[in-house]
Amino acid sequence: MKPSEKGWLKEYLEFRKDLLGELTSEKRKSTHPEHSLYRVIQPTGLMYGHAVEVLDFPDQKNWDEKDKMKLLLAESLISSSLLFHDKPISSPEDLSQLMAKTLDSIANFYNNVFPELATPSKTFFGKRKTGLELAEKILDKRIEKTVEFSGNFWTQFFHNSLLFLDIFIFGQWIHTNADRIVSDFFKYEREELRFSVVKIIAAAAHANQKIEFEERKLLDFFLQSAGLPPEKKKEAIEIFERGIEVEVINLPTNNSWLLKKYFLEMAILT
Structure with missing residues (x-):
């Protein structure tokens, strides 16, 4: 499997179908889905803007950082959907239907909340694209945005770590019936969550009553x-x-344990 080539998402789903199915079982779920999702995401390094573990995919030694982050983003979004799914999965058909719905949700989420990534649902000749095709194309675009910042470690770190906020917001999105008002709300939340990172950086910078040069540079990198x-x-x-x-x-979102955990770890890292 090569994440840089067309069809990578289909190959990924086939390779991971057994493990993804296990995520819907009661034994894999904690008292709260956020705790389970944290256990899935935290070891991968996605929260920290750098891929640490890519879960033993074939040929992954030949992947670059962009390929790894793309797989981790796909896995995290899908895991979020499965862990927050509250109905039992009793057959392969149930899982297949849930996966199809999840892919549709990923495509709709990015098309509505990230207008800069908007992708047409039909081909040039008018053929409707499948949820799988749309999701793959949009995830390609989302990760390409991070490549724009690959020349500087800290800029890339911040941009990659913001992928976690995609996953967090998506976990809320999948429980809604998307319309214009809902989309506008999540666009607002996306902006406010990113703005909250600035506040964390500011609080950390003033902790010793003096703003250091390096702390100003961190702010510049984040704003980029x-x-x-x-x-x-x-x-x-x-x-x-x-x-x-x-x-x-x-x-x-004050009552989110996972979001508080993310901001705490961002504060420690910065």
């Missing part, structure tokens, strides 16, 4: 990666300069 609109970028710089107390940082 985050894709915030100009007004938000300006506000981010203002917050960084004046500082912010950790206690007053309100995350968009």
Whole structure:
């Protein structure tokens, strides 16, 4: 399997079907799906912007960082859908239907929440694309965005680590009936979650009452990666300069254990 070639997602699903099926079993689920998802994602390095473990795929020694991150993103999104699925899977047909629905959800999620990645649902000749084809193309595009920042370690680190927020938001998206209002809400949440990382960086920078040169550079690298609109970028710089107390940082989703874990680990890393 070569993640850089067309058809990689179909090969991935075939190779991983047994393990993915196990994710729907009760014995693989914790008291809360977020805990189970953390156990799946954390060892891979995706939360930290660098692929550490790619789960023993054939020929993975020949993959570059982009290939590894693409597989980890696909695996994490699909795992999120399976772990949050609350109905029993009793047959291969049930699993197949759930996977088809998951692929449709991935395509719809990115087409609605990430308009810069929007991909037509039909070919040039009017043939409707399958959920598998759409999901593969969109995931290709999503990872290509990270390649734009491959020249600098910290810029690439921040951009790759933001892939985790894709997974977190997708975990909410799959429980909704998407319409214009829902899509706008998740676009807003996407922006606010990225903006929250700025607040974490600002709080860490002011911890010793002095902003170091390296901390300013970290902010610059993050802003290059985050894709915030100009007004938000300006506000981010203002917050960084004046500082912010950790206690007053309100995350968009305060009751998420997984999100708090992510921001805590981002604070430690920065």
